Amino acid sequence: MPDASLHTSGSITFGRHKKRMEEEAGGPMASELLCRTHKRKESGEFVSEKAKEVVESYEQQLIER
Incomplete structure (x- = not known):
């Protein structure tokens, strides 16, 4: 699956992006983090297409909860 390794966060780790976004927003940013790291700047x-499906599925699950 060549698409599985495509991320757009550069040399910054996924965890560091998450921490920065949560500090800026003052709370959890899971959906936004997925979008930021799986979309082209x-x-x-x-x-x-797989990345898009995963983000849409995650967002739908949040709505259902």
Whole structure:
């Protein structure tokens, strides 16, 4: 699965991005973190169809809870 390793966070770890975003927002940012690390900066498009499906599925699960 070549798309599985595509992230757009550069050399900053996923955990560090999460911590920074939560500090800025004052709370959990899971959905936003997934979008930030799985979308291309220049176009705003997801890096793959699989990444888009995962984010949409996660957001739907949050709505259902």
